[in-house]
Amino acid sequence: MGRHSAPVVMSTSRKITTAAAAAGAVFGAGQLFATATAAADTTGGFGAVPPELEAMLPAGFELPQIALPEVQLPQVQLPEGPAAPVISWPAAPQDVIGGAIASTYQPVKGTLTSGYGPRWGSHHGGVDIAAPIGTEIRSAASGTVINAGAANGYGLWVQILHDDGTVATYGHIDSYTVVKGQTVAAGDRIATVGNRGQSTGPHLHFEVWDPSASKIDPISWLQARGVNPDWAVSA
Numbered sequence: 001m002g003r004h005s006a007p008v009v010m011s012t013s014r015k016i017t018t019a020a021a022a023a024g025a026v027f028g029a030g031q032l033f034a035t036a037t038a039a040a041d042t043t044g045g046f047g048a049v050p051p052e053l054e055a056m057l058p059a060g061f062e063l064p065q066i067a068l069p070e071v072q073l074p075q076v077q078l079p080e081g082p083a084a085p086v087i088s089w090p091a092a093p094q095d096v097i098g099g100a101i102a103s104t105y106q107p108v109k110g111t112l113t114s115g116y117g118p119r120w121g122s123h124h125g126g127v128d129i130a131a132p133i134g135t136e137i138r139s140a141a142s143g144t145v146i147n148a149g150a151a152n153g154y155g156l157w158v159q160i161l162h163d164d165g166t167v168a169t170y171g172h173i174d175s176y177t178v179v180k181g182q183t184v185a186a187g188d189r190i191a192t193v194g195n196r197g198q199s200t201g202p203h204l205h206f207e208v209w210d211p212s213a214s215k216i217d218p219i220s221w222l223q224a225r226g227v228n229p230d231w232a233v234s235a
């Protein structure tokens with residue numbers, strides 16, 4: 001049985017006494033609460049004491065002042081994580097010509113849609129080889145990556161400086177897997193065909209710059225190095 005049903009079996013006088021005691025307790029609790037409130041927060045920041053607990057305290061009882069110690073959080077210095085790994089696809093199996101590893105590689109499979117030279121009243125400084133987006137592009141020769149990233153007009157490009165001072169440029173690529181300063185071998189996968197920048201469809205725009213940065217005919221450059229591209233030619 002709960003205590004709230006207890007008065008049912010009590011005598012009248014007992015009930016009155018109980019009620020008076022209860023009223024006194026409530027009054028006392030009110031006083032105590034007022035005192036506690038006037039003395040600002042004496043609960044150490046834990047909020048008001050529950051009334052039923054306060055009623056048990058003698059009148060005028062001062063709650064102890066609880067001062068929580070200031071906690072200084074330790075300064076945690078996180079260790080530097082390992083440098084992001086440089087993704088490098090495995091090199092393609094090298095073409096073997098006459099028992100020697102080829103020094104020059106056809107950079108992409110696809111269809112030659114625009115040759116080097118005059119085009120639409122201007123000069124086309126490279127060749128366009130159409131291929132589906134994502135088609136792998138391989139470095140035409142060994143060398144050092146001198147640019148890999150965004151470039152005006154090219155969308156994204158990769159440029160590789162070769163030992164003879166020429167620079168191969170791969171434009172409108174969708175992605176690249178080399179970083180500036182990296183050395184590559186002929187036939188290494190370096191990028192994928194895309195359609196970024198001033199491009200009218202997925203293709204590789206392939207240029208070769210001579211050491212004075214003049215754009216030369218990439219097909220002549222490849223042929224001089226023993227590679228005859230198997231690109232189909234479209235009108």
Ligand SMILES: [Zn+2]
Pocket residue numbers: 114124126127128204205206
């Ligand atoms: Zn082009």
